[in-house]
Amino acid sequence: MIHAKSDRSSIEELLEADGTQIQLSVPALTKKIINRNEGTLTDTGAVQAETGAYTGRSPHDKFIVKDEETFERVDWGKVNQPMTEETFLHLYHKVINHLKQTDERFVFKGYAGADEKYRLPIRVITEYAWHNLFARQMFIRPDEEEENSHEASFTVLSAPGFQADPETDGTNSEVFVTMSFKHGIVLIGGTQYAGEIKKSIFSVMNYLLPKQDVLPMHCSANVNEDGETALFFGLSGTGKTTLSADPSRALIGDDEHGWSDKGVFNMEGGCYAKCKDLSAESEPDIYKAIRFGAVLENVAVNPRTGTPDYEDTSLTENTRVAYPLDHIDNALEESKAGHPETIIFLTADATGVLPPISKLTKEQAMYHFLSGYTSKLAGTERGVTTPQATFSSCFGAPFLPLPPSVYAKMLGDKIDEFNTDVYLVNTGWSGGAYGTGKRMNLFYTRRMVHAALNGEFNNTDMYQDPVFGLNIPLQLEGVPEDILIPRNVWEDKDAYDRHAMELANKFHENFKKFTYADESIANAGPVKH
Numbered sequence: 001m002i003h004a005k006s007d008r009s010s011i012e013e014l015l016e017a018d019g020t021q022i023q024l025s026v027p028a029l030t031k032k033i034i035n036r037n038e039g040t041l042t043d044t045g046a047v048q049a050e051t052g053a054y055t056g057r058s059p060h061d062k063f064i065v066k067d068e069e070t071f072e073r074v075d076w077g078k079v080n081q082p083m084t085e086e087t088f089l090h091l092y093h094k095v096i097n098h099l100k101q102t103d104e105r106f107v108f109k110g111y112a113g114a115d116e117k118y119r120l121p122i123r124v125i126t127e128y129a130w131h132n133l134f135a136r137q138m139f140i141r142p143d144e145e146e147e148n149s150h151e152a153s154f155t156v157l158s159a160p161g162f163q164a165d166p167e168t169d170g171t172n173s174e175v176f177v178t179m180s181f182k183h184g185i186v187l188i189g190g191t192q193y194a195g196e197i198k199k200s201i202f203s204v205m206n207y208l209l210p211k212q213d214v215l216p217m218h219c220s221a222n223v224n225e226d227g228e229t230a231l232f233f234g235l236s237g238t239g240k241t242t243l244s245a246d247p248s249r250a251l252i253g254d255d256e257h258g259w260s261d262k263g264v265f266n267m268e269g270g271c272y273a274k275c276k277d278l279s280a281e282s283e284p285d286i287y288k289a290i291r292f293g294a295v296l297e298n299v300a301v302n303p304r305t306g307t308p309d310y311e312d313t314s315l316t317e318n319t320r321v322a323y324p325l326d327h328i329d330n331a332l333e334e335s336k337a338g339h340p341e342t343i344i345f346l347t348a349d350a351t352g353v354l355p356p357i358s359k360l361t362k363e364q365a366m367y368h369f370l371s372g373y374t375s376k377l378a379g380t381e382r383g384v385t386t387p388q389a390t391f392s393s394c395f396g397a398p399f400l401p402l403p404p405s406v407y408a409k410m411l412g413d414k415i416d417e418f419n420t421d422v423y424l425v426n427t428g429w430s431g432g433a434y435g436t437g438k439r440m441n442l443f444y445t446r447r448m449v450h451a452a453l454n455g456e457f458n459n460t461d462m463y464q465d466p467v468f469g470l471n472i473p474l475q476l477e478g479v480p481e482d483i484l485i486p487r488n489v490w491e492d493k494d495a496y497d498r499h500a501m502e503l504a505n506k507f508h509e510n511f512k513k514f515t516y517a518d519e520s521i522a523n524a525g526p527v528k529h
Helices: 004-016 026-035 085-101 129-138 144-149 195-212 240-244 284-289 362-371 404-418 442-453 493-511
Strands: 020-022 047-049 062-065 081-083 105-112 120-126 154-159 176-180 185-189 215-223 229-233 250-253 256-259 264-266 270-274 295-297 320-324 340-347 357-360 373-376 388-391 421-426 462-464 471-473
Touching: 004 020, 004 085, 004 120, 026 047, 026 129, 047 129, 062 085, 081 085, 085 154, 085 176, 085 185, 105 129, 105 195, 120 129, 120 195, 129 195, 129 270, 129 295, 129 320, 154 195, 176 195, 185 195, 195 215, 195 256, 195 404, 215 240, 215 404, 229 240, 240 250, 240 270, 240 340, 240 442, 250 256, 250 264, 270 284, 284 320, 340 362, 340 373, 340 404, 340 442, 357 362, 357 442, 362 404, 362 421, 362 493, 388 493, 421 442
Parallel strands: 020 105, 047 295, 062 081, 062 176, 120 154, 154 185, 229 340, 340 421
Antiparallel strands: 105 120, 176 185, 215 229, 215 250, 215 256, 256 264, 270 320, 295 320, 357 421, 357 471, 373 388, 462 471
8 A cells, every 4th residue: 555645745746747847827838838739829819628528527537536434424326426445546646657757747836715714725737738727717716925935735637638558548438537635636537527626626625615514505695785695506517607607796706615604705717607698798707707817618719810709519519618817807816705684595407396585484495405406507528419307405515525414404504503594596487397387587587586686576476386385476566477477477377387397306215315304394395285
């Protein structure tokens, strides 16, 4: 068995090897990307890169080392697949050797977590310059003093050019994303998709923060000028980034946060936004953020003009852009705010039966947090080409090393302590299921969200949905009344009833696994027929 000390020394040898580039600036990395033919420069000033065969995460290729540190804490299963320490170290040394043989490798030193009390010093070593620019923009960048004293607690080794052999390396395919909490190392290989770098560190934080009584959350967050904070929970494609980028509110962050006894803090230093059908009219803040320093991923570019084409999804539905928070005009510089007054659960319901907005009781909030329902959209994972109904506990199951009950209890306690209002917002389909209905109008969704944040529903007449038991506002200025009650906008009412019961049954079937849930929470879901 190879011990941790020799592992760290291997990394140090890699850092000292010829060709290692440490903490390059944005201009220097951009120049490297162009000169190494890793990407192209667009007319916005952003660089564009393509990821080849893998344009989304590879959830079946994610592993956690099962050892004395993780044995009893990790929720082992399909999401958190175990890997032995021996297998991990075997793979680790192969990755080190691969990186040593490359002409150049790139190192970023920074942090995850804007609150100094809880932040994690990280180091990202990449085979590609564009992956290092991605890491530089996504994580928190140190100032000069912090850089000089920086000592990484976790190191990410990204080697997309190294493909594993499942027979000899203990993986499921040529792709692997595996982490060892004992050794403080994440290994990524066989995939060029940059999102694996970001999400691996999120998984690390989801393991470490609960030990410090901090709730890690897959959510975006913003705050108004009165200091009133809002959280937006949801899986990829549900609108977290879009809805939190609000010109009337300061952005705390778009994807990953911690909730401590002092309030909310961003885990990241940047945003990773979807680009499909992006326009200056629909999402002006994100559109303007795509400038020099930003990284476009799998976005088609006109070869003659260098102009990105956000409507072209020939490479993937999951087109993305990474940019630092300061590319958003109203981003909150300190990335920290107080305890949230309002929580929004986002779902992109492809069945078209959930209301566009509903207010949840405490018990309903816990039920829907544990359920984490949405429709998985095309491109976010390998093999997903049409929307698929999925239940992802805590709206982030792929990134949760611990049992969902740990995170759910922490959230429930905080909702109680701070009397937080919770809403369920459907950004999916209306008037019919996917293929028949239409995607919810973004203008209407923004209006409903603003109403929730401003307290406009506190004295509004509500209608209780007979299937899902959700309390739906009957009217809101600026939004057609018909769309508030989903059944009203379906031409075929029988089809609506059928789809609604089918979805309700899926909720019931999924919730059977939460045997530890209080009866009041278990009964807060759809009615049983």
